[in-house]
Amino acid sequence: MTKLKKVIITFFLLLLTVGATACSNKKETSSKSNSPKSINVQFVPSISANKLESRVKPMEKLLSDKLGIPVHVTMSTDYNTVVEAMKSKKVDVGFLPSDAYVMAHKQHAANLLLQAQRYGIKQPNGQQTDKLVNSYRGQVVVKKSSAIKSWKDLKGKSISVSNPTSDSGYVFPVAELKQKGLDVPKSCKLVTVTGQDQAVLNVLNGDTDAAFTFEDARNSVKEDNPDIMSKVVPIYFTKQIPNDTISVVPNMPKSFQKKLAKAFIEIGKSKKGKKIIERIYSHEGYTYGKDSDYDVIREYNKVIASTKKKND
Structure with a gap:
């Protein structure tokens, strides 16, 4: 092997070593930068x-x-x-x-x-199915003994609602009832609650006439109120809401x-x-x-x- 060939081979080996080290360092840096500390x-x-x-x-x-x-x-x-x-x-x-x-x-x-x-919900009585779903419905619930039998009867009534960004607790029922002719914020008394279990309890206890919740929020209070399904009932269901x-x-x-x-x-x-x-x-x-x-x-x-x- 000539001296020139040895020099060329040594030079290329050096380049490969430097390149490999650079790639290794780049991977380590990339790995660290792509993983937050917390x-x-x-x-x-x-x-x-x-x-x-x-x-x-x-x-x-x-x-x-x-x-x-x-x-x-x-x-x-x-x-x-x-x-x-x-x-x-x-x-x-x-x-x-x-x-x-x-x-x-x-x-x-x-x-x-x-x-x-x-899991999906089937009515009556808000029973849970064994099928996983990517959407759900909102519902309007009232006391069974109430004179409110449909969404048309909500005018002038008090309603437990969630924050205005809540899909089932505000957006869907308000938007759909508006399309049907009922301007909920203008025509009803809205009471904002934290937690849709509280909205259901407000109806059960007579604190509000109705509540906007997800289907079927009654299950969240069923343990302490076994007869909730017979005392508080849905009168309206919204269209499907993406989860x-x-x-x-x-x-x-x-x-x-x-x-x-x-x-x-x-x-x-x-x-x-x-x-x-x-x-x-x-x-x-x-x-x-x-x-x-x-x-x-x-x-x-x-x-x-x-x-x-x-x-x-």
Whole structure:
């Protein structure tokens, strides 16, 4: 072998070594930058918050074990607060219902990661089926002994509602009844409650004449009120509402989003994880969805907006 050949071979070996080292360093840097040191998860309880505080810690641990980083799960009083927290990057992951997700997405505060799944409900008596579904209905409930027999009788009556970003507790019933000819905010007395279990109890106890809830929120108070199904009854059901979302901040690395989605899906499929998400948020599992699934929310929001303008 000539000296020239030896020099050329040595030169190329040196280049390969430098290139390999550079690639290795690049991978390490990329890996580190794509994995946050910790994440903050936030949601708004669909039932009374004091019942959920002890249930949050198991979710933190389960998710942390899956991701290999600390996870902090907190509760908020309303979805607007969650959206603002995501917008300011104080919260990385938000459990957002359809309307709140649409609002957050419009403000570039959140992207869809997963769609929640629940068991279907069949009537009468709000019995749970064994089929997982990606949507649900809202309902209007009244006391069975009430003179209110249809949505037409709601005019002038008091109604327990959720925050205006709640799909079943506000958006869908208000929008649909507006289309039918009843301007709920203008014609009824609205009482905002935290937790749709409280809305059902308000009707049972006579504190309000009716309530807007998800189907079938009566099950959430059935343990303490075994006869709730016979005393409080639905008089109206909305169209199908796309299930809640798990949404993430847009700047979350795509590789970590995949890891996070996989973690939530695995949690929903495991016996232990399923029990935790059932107790926290009435979710039975998670699946992939797409933003266009929520176009119906955008349509209803236009109806809500027109209602507000006329009442201002």
